[in-house]
Every structure is written in structure tokens, then in C-alpha cells.
Amino acid sequence: xxxxxxxxxxxxxxYGHVIASEKWRNTSLIQHLKGGGVKIIFENELxxxxxxxxxxxxxxxxxxxxxxxxxxxxxxxxxxxNAGSSFQELVLVENTRLSEQYFSAVQKFVLFDLxxxxxxxxxxxxxxxxxTQIVHGESRENPFKRRSSSRLLDPLVxxxxxxxxxxxxxxxxxxxxxFSSIHxxxxxxxxxxxxxxxxxxxxxxxxxxxxxxxxxx
DNA sequence: ATGTGTCTACG
DNA sequence: CGTAGACACAT
Numbered sequence: 001x002x003x004x005x006x007x008x009x010x011x012x013x014x015y016g017h018v019i020a021s022e023k024w025r026n027t028s029l030i031q032h033l034k035g036g037g038v039k040i041i042f043e044n045e046l047x048x049x050x051x052x053x054x055x056x057x058x059x060x061x062x063x064x065x066x067x068x069x070x071x072x073x074x075x076x077x078x079x080x081x082n083a084g085s086s087f088q089e090l091v092l093v094e095n096t097r098l099s100e101q102y103f104s105a106v107q108k109f110v111l112f113d114l115x116x117x118x119x120x121x122x123x124x125x126x127x128x129x130x131x132t133q134i135v136h137g138e139s140r141e142n143p144f145k146r147r148s149s150s151r152l153l154d155p156l157v158x159x160x161x162x163x164x165x166x167x168x169x170x171x172x173x174x175x176x177x178x179f180s181s182i183h184x185x186x187x188x189x190x191x192x193x194x195x196x197x198x199x200x201x202x203x204x205x206x207x208x209x210x211x212x213x214x215x216x217x
Numbered sequence: 218a219t220g221t222g223t224c225t226a227c228g
Numbered sequence: 229c230g231t232a233g234a235c236a237c238a239t
Binding site for chain 2: 198
Binding site for chain 3: 162165166167168169170171201
């Protein structure tokens with residue numbers, strides 16, 4: 001399956017602008033962006049991604065509806081990742097009262113299985129603030145446009161690793177110092193894990209990753 | 218922040 | 229094999 005619009009998929013918006021997929025027209029997120037002084041260019045051939053940002057990052061937005069409705073967001077994520085754009089691929093995920101029970105499963109999938117960078121937001125308003133900040137370059141130290149998917153020193157990854165049974169603060173830190181990517185951690189041989197966290201935890205970690213299904217429904 | 222049970226490392 | 233300390237996890 002060849003993509004039919006490769007040029008647009010790699011389109012970089014001018015400074016101060018965001019390229020948004022048509023379907024976002026008349027949403028509160030767009031209204032907030034305009035309110036924040038961000039110019040919007042609508043485009044219907046963006047591919048799977050929802051937004052393109054001037055700093056060569058793109059965004060896929062997973063709403064609480066996507067999450068609750070179930071499985072289709074995973075397909076979207078996979079296509080997003082396989083699009084193989086030259087952009088820094090970000091994933092914004094709504095973490096709300098309704099979606100919070102599924103949030104860690106989404107986290108697990110996005111980070112561990114796909115190796116993408118996940119940014120939790122409470123809703124479209126917070127998402128718009130985040131995007132505005134990136135567009136205006138207000139934060140010098142953007143954890144995103146760096147290579148935060150491989151530099152996994154961010155607190156989110158640390159928290160996620162600690163969700164693995166038998167892994168707490170100390171072992172999570174030790175693991176992240178030893179492995180330079182999430183995938184290395186997932187595919188690590190039990191023996192290698194054992195040298196870091198000991199035998200019992202190593203077995204638990206290995207089980208956690210090479211377990212029945214990656215999807216816990 | 219503290220307590221309790223479990224694991225790791227070492228004598 | 230038994231103990232002391234480190235650790236995860238719940239309170």
C-alpha cells in the first residue's frame with residue numbers, strides 16, 4: 001500500500017502556524033489555539049496525524065471516546081507510527097475521569113509496544129495550551145522535540161516502569177540507566193535483567209512483557 | 218510518612 | 229542456612 005500524498009504528509013507549517021486536519025475545524029481545541037495567537041492551516045490530506053507543528057513534530061490525538069470505545073485507537077496508533085514521517089511523533093492522550101481506568105493500558109501500548117512519546121492531557125483545552133507552547137517556542141527546554149523517545153529519563157516513563165510488578169522506585173531507575181531504549185528493556189534477556197534487579201524481579205519483568213496478550217481488556 | 222512482608226546479598 | 233539490609237507495596 002503506497003501512500004498517495006507523501007508530500008503533504010511531510011509538510012512543515014510556517015512559524016507560528018499549525019497544520020490541522022480538517023476534522024478539527026470548529027472544535028474547542030482550534031478555538032483555543034486561535035485565542036492563543038496560533039494560526040491554523042486546515043488540510044485534509046494529513047494522513048493519520050491530527051496536527052503538524054513548525055518544530056517538525058506531529059501529533060496524534062487520542063480522545064477519551066477513542067479510549068473507551070475500545071480497540072480502534074490501537075490501529076490508528078500503529079498506522080501513525082508506520083507512516084514513518086521525518087517528524088517527531090507525539091501522542092496526546094486524554095486522561096480524564098472516564099478514561100483513567102484505561103490510561104495505563106494506553107500508556108503501555110504507546111510507550112512499550114510502539115516506542116512513541118506520550119503526553120497526557122486533561123482535555124482539548126490543556127492540549128491547546130501544550131500546542132501553543134510548542135508553536136511559540138515558549139519553553140526553551142522542550143522535552144518533546146528533543147529525542148525524548150530514546151532519552152527516557154522523563155518522569156512518565158519512570159512511573160510506567162514502576163507499574164511492572166516487582167519493580168519500584170529503585171529498580172525502575174536502575175533499569176532505565178542500563179537500557180537506552182524502551183524496546184531494549186522489553187526484549188531484554190532474563191539473564192540481563194537478573195544482573196540488574198535480581199532473580200525474582202527479573203522473572204516478573206520478563207513475564208510482564210512476554211505475556212499472553214499485550215492488550216488487557 | 219510509616220510499617221510490614223519479601224527479596225537480595227553476604228557471612 | 230541464617231541474618232541484615234534493601235526493596236516494594238499498602239497503610
